[in-house]
Amino acid sequence: MPFLPSKSVQAYSNEKALWHLDKVAELRQGQQVVPTQVQLIISDFCQQGCLFCAYRRQDGLSSEQFGVYEHGRLNVNPNRMIPTAKAVEILADCAALGVKAIQFTGGGESTVHPEHLRIFAHAQHLGMETALVTNGVILRPGWESIYAAMAWIRVSIDAGTPETYAAVRQVNPRYFGTALRHVRAIRTQIDLAHSTCLLGCGYVITRENWAELYEGIRQIKDAGAHNVRVSAMFSQAGDAYYGEVLPAIDEAIQKTMTLQDEGFQIINMFGDRISDLQQHAPDYAFCGYQQFNMYIGGDLKVYRCCSTAYTKHGEVGNLSQQRLIDWFHSDQKQTAYGTFNATSCQVCQFNQKNRAILQAIDPAPAHINFV
Numbered sequence: 001m002p003f004l005p006s007k008s009v010q011a012y013s014n015e016k017a018l019w020h021l022d023k024v025a026e027l028r029q030g031q032q033v034v035p036t037q038v039q040l041i042i043s044d045f046c047q048q049g050c051l052f053c054a055y056r057r058q059d060g061l062s063s064e065q066f067g068v069y070e071h072g073r074l075n076v077n078p079n080r081m082i083p084t085a086k087a088v089e090i091l092a093d094c095a096a097l098g099v100k101a102i103q104f105t106g107g108g109e110s111t112v113h114p115e116h117l118r119i120f121a122h123a124q125h126l127g128m129e130t131a132l133v134t135n136g137v138i139l140r141p142g143w144e145s146i147y148a149a150m151a152w153i154r155v156s157i158d159a160g161t162p163e164t165y166a167a168v169r170q171v172n173p174r175y176f177g178t179a180l181r182h183v184r185a186i187r188t189q190i191d192l193a194h195s196t197c198l199l200g201c202g203y204v205i206t207r208e209n210w211a212e213l214y215e216g217i218r219q220i221k222d223a224g225a226h227n228v229r230v231s232a233m234f235s236q237a238g239d240a241y242y243g244e245v246l247p248a249i250d251e252a253i254q255k256t257m258t259l260q261d262e263g264f265q266i267i268n269m270f271g272d273r274i275s276d277l278q279q280h281a282p283d284y285a286f287c288g289y290q291q292f293n294m295y296i297g298g299d300l301k302v303y304r305c306c307s308t309a310y311t312k313h314g315e316v317g318n319l320s321q322q323r324l325i326d327w328f329h330s331d332q333k334q335t336a337y338g339t340f341n342a343t344s345c346q347v348c349q350f351n352q353k354n355r356a357i358l359q360a361i362d363p364a365p366a367h368i369n370f371v
Contacts, residue, residue: 008227008265011152011198014352017292018360027291028361032337034098034328035294039306041107042087042119044080044298048109048135049170050158052204052233055107055310059236061346065299066310077108080298084115086319088122090296093324095126099294101151105133105306107298112138120146133202135169136179136186147186148193154229155183156202157220160212168208180223187224200227205249205270207242213252217259217266227265230256232273234307234349239277246274276349287342288357289350302327304340307349 018024023033044055044066054060056067056076067076082090094102102123104110111134113119123130129151136155147153157180159165162173169175183201190197201220205213213230220228230253235241242249253268260266290304297309300320308314316336317327327333342348 007198008200008267011200011227012229012267012269015356017288017353017357020292023292024357024360027288027357032334033291035292036099037101037103037293038094038099039103039105039293039295040082040087040090041105041296041298041309042082042110042116043106043108043113044078045112046077046106046108046135047112047137047171048175049077050156050204051168051170051208052158052206052235054234054307057235061234061236061307062309062311062314064311065301065315080108081113082298082300084119086300087119090319090324091119091123091126091128093328094123095128096325097328099128101129101131103131103133107309109135109138111140116140117142117146120150124149136182137175139182139185144189145193148189148195148197150197152198152200153186154200154202155179155186155225156204157183157216157228158202158204158206159209160214160216160219164209164212168206180219183220183223183225187226198227199225200229200267201225203228203230204233205230206233207245210245210249210252213249214256214259217256221259221264226263227267229267229269231269232277234273234277234347236346238280238347239274242274272352273349276351277347279351280347281345282342282348282351282354284354284358285341285343286358286361287340287345287354288361289353290337290340292357296324305350307347308345313344 020036026033049056054062057063067074068078104120110116110132117140120130131150131152133154158168159176162176165176166173187199190199203216217228233241253270257266293305295303295305295309297303300318301315302317302319303309303314304316317333319327
């Protein structure tokens with residue numbers, strides 16, 4: 001049975017925190033809460049080199065502490081992975097704390113970790129929901145049941161032709177076909193398993209790929225994805241990166257929206273992300289998003305979010321010499337979260353989520369019973 005478009009739209013809702021009323025109540029009382037989701041980056045190494053990568057670009061928002069100097073040169077793609085035993089320990093602590101979901105993402109590419117399937121399966125065994133953001137090039141033997149058990153999977157495509165895929169992602173053009181074949185294989189497995197896993201793709205619009213947005217999303221749809229998320233590149237250049245092509249991009253997006261039907265949804269987040277870039281720093285002090293989401297990098301440091309990952313500004317802890325559960329209950333964590341002012345961030349892509357949380361924890365308006 002195909003997923004209805006509403007299923008995909010709900011998956012990207014900015015109001016999901018409001019379903020966790022117990023945590024909203026704790027935040028309203030000034031308490032800190034156990035996150036519902038942890039983003040766990042088991043690998044900082046990636047076999048691709050996307051031009052828009054926030055971690056590897058010099059002007060990327062998450063590049064400050066990502067690269068390492070080797071032999072006098074900066075390596076922006078370090079072969080840095082969380083050891084399997086440490087990843088298992090972190091997952092055990094997440095489950096003990098009451099974390100509901102684990103998102104495996106980057107940083108780098110999770111599937112290059114030699115034991116990624118074991119790590120994914122362990123999170124599922126502990127009873128937590130799992131999700132995966134991947135370039136989709138690697139499917140190791142035994143992936144089928146583990147992928148079908150995911151809550152959602154998003155495969156990054158970002159192109160409509162092998163040539164543009166190669167240019168944007170700095171790889172051999174043949175991997176474009178590989179990624180789309182693997183989307184088709186994952187969808188087949190989801191259907192065979194009667195799984196509720198929501199299969200999406202990602203398309204980050206760049207100056208190199210915007211003109212073939214329609215063709216790229218047409219192929220994503222044909223491969224069997226339930227949805228595609230269209231987004232913008234985040235860098236220190238802000239919206240100025242797009243310059244004079246912004247109107248043409250808007251036209252391309254509108255044309256592409258005609259591809260939607262009962263089984264395929266296009267989640268257009270490009271305009272919202274441009275608005276975030278244009279706003280620059282948040283206009284509110286309290287960051288509720290960091291309370292609901294925790295980011296653990298491949299360097300074993302804890303960061304506030306993906307936008308502040310691998311930066312001194314975003315760093316709030318280090319798990320290399322301690323367990324997650326011990327850090328979580330530490331004074332260091334309480335202070336780092338309790339004294340944070342969101343207006344200190346350069347830009348935020350979670351403004352709408354934060355505003356929804358703020359509205360929920362603010363003092364009640366007058367006449368609240370007159371709904």
